[in-house]
Amino acid sequence: MEAATHTLVTKNTDDAQQVRPVEKGKVKTRRVFKGPGVTMIRLTIDSGAVMTEHTAAVPIVLQSISGNAVIEVGGERIDMSAGAIVHVDAxxxxxxxxxxxxxLLLLLLERAPSEKAKTPEAIQEPARSDVVLASTGADAAAIEAVLNRHAEVSGALSGYATRVIDAASAGDQGLAVGTRIELLAWCSGPLADLLDAEAVHFGRALREIDEALADRVVHERDAVVASSLRVADVQSAAEGAAEVAGLRVHVGQYLRTYESRVLPALAQSKATSLATLWANVEAKTSTVAAGEAHPPTDHVCECGVVDEPELPELDVRTVPHAIRHATVFGALDAVHAGAGMILIAPHDPLPLLAQIEQRTPGRFEVSYLERGPQAWRLQLSNTAPHDG
Known part of the structure; x- marks a missing residue:
């Protein structure tokens, strides 16, 4: 079966406007498409309403569909009458x-490369190394376990980050703060535990083999910690979203270095046992489902109605098959009680659903939103009761 090559997002201007009608006195958003390289968001602003000054972590394109708005950027006020298109750098x-x-239609483009690292490698998601040779079956199993744990970390971070960024895109300061608190709790818990344990056990062994590589890992770990501290320090929702995007880049770089450099170095060393090192790391770490440790943060608007943000989406069609299930497990660990996520798969994921049920019996309710032939979309809802 061939992969989909295109997606019809809206049929015409009227269709586009119906996706997100204007609400009196409000600035409202709704994501209408997310794919490789671009996220499309419908934005409506009532007369006199303002989307206050903020920044985006990626380059954007803003197009006016109908009505009249003004964008102020770089000290210039630009009229956005119907048909106007403006590009803004990250x-x-x-x-x-x-x-x-x-x-209006807002396009969030690929992540902007930094001044220090403009190659595509610097902004890709973490990926499995092609070949890591192990001398024993136990070491090979340990490598597989490390890669799966790292995939869980990547998936969990993606889930938390999506909620933070979606809240910021919606201009919902209260929800943005709540989702950022959840992310920081995960950073200071499971993520910090893993970084610390890997530094103690893998780091010490690595220093005996390759001191320069060990220094690089320390530097990248420090960058992750510093990035999480910046997430905690920001004041506005837009700044928080930008820092969260940066955190994903730093964590991705750390995981890539481990998978492409550290594991091969340790696997080829006769002076250490990867299986023993991983057993020590695993003894000091755990995966914590967000719903078990952190109660959900609901936001109540002025009329007393609980806002329901759009569910985050995880498209596993581009995730390497060998780590696809682990990535989903990590993302589900970030789904708190009462929340959910949308899973997009290239086929009916029945084996995966069976593993989810075995891993967390009765926790997730599954609803099919689309059944092929090019993609299967499922909503997974965490039905665990809220704490308290």
Missing amino acids: HVPHSVEAITPAH
């Missing part, structure tokens, strides 16, 4: 004000 402050009720 991290550039900008604001949008509606003169009349306005319908």
Whole structure:
């Protein structure tokens, strides 16, 4: 079966406007498409409403569908009448004000490369190394376990980060703070435990083999810690989303270095046993489901209705098959009680669903939203009772 090559997002202008109608006095958003390289968001702003100054972690394109708005960027006020299109670089402050009720389309483009690292490798998601040779079956099993744990970390971080960024995109300061608190609790818990345990056991063994590589790992671990501290320090939802995007880059770089450099170095050394090292790491770490440790943070708007943010999506069609299930497990660990996520798979994931049920019996309720032939979309809802 061939993979999908295109997606019809909306049929015409009227269809696009119906996706997110203008609400009186509000700035509202809704994600309408997410794919490799781009996320498309419908943005509506009522007359006189303002999306206050903020920055985006990635380059954006803003297109006016109907109505009249003004975007202020770089000290210039640009009229956004129907048909106007503006590109804004990443991290550039900008604001949008509606003169009349306005319908706009916002495109979030690929992550912007940093000044120090402009190669695609610097911004890719962590991926499994092609070949890591182990001298014993026990070491081979340990390598597999490390790669799976790292995939869980990547999946969990993706889930937390998506909720933070979606809340910021919706302009919901209260929800953005709550989702950021959940992310920081995970960073200071399971993520910190793993980083510390790997530093103690893998790090010490690595230093005996390759001191320069050991120093690099320490530097990248420190970058992850510093990035999480910046997430904690920011004040606005937009700044928080930008720092969370940076945190994903730093964690991804750390995981890639382990998988492409550290594990091969340790596996080829006769002076150490990867199986023993991993057993020590595993004894000091655990995977904690967000719903068990952290109660959900609901946001109540001024009319007393609980806002229901769109569920985060995990598209595993681009995830290497060998770590696909572990990535999903990690993402599900980030789904707190009462919340959920959308899983997009290239086929009906019945074996995966069986593993999820075996791993967390009765926790997730599964609903099919789409059944092929090019993609299967499922909603997984955490039905565990809220703490307290």
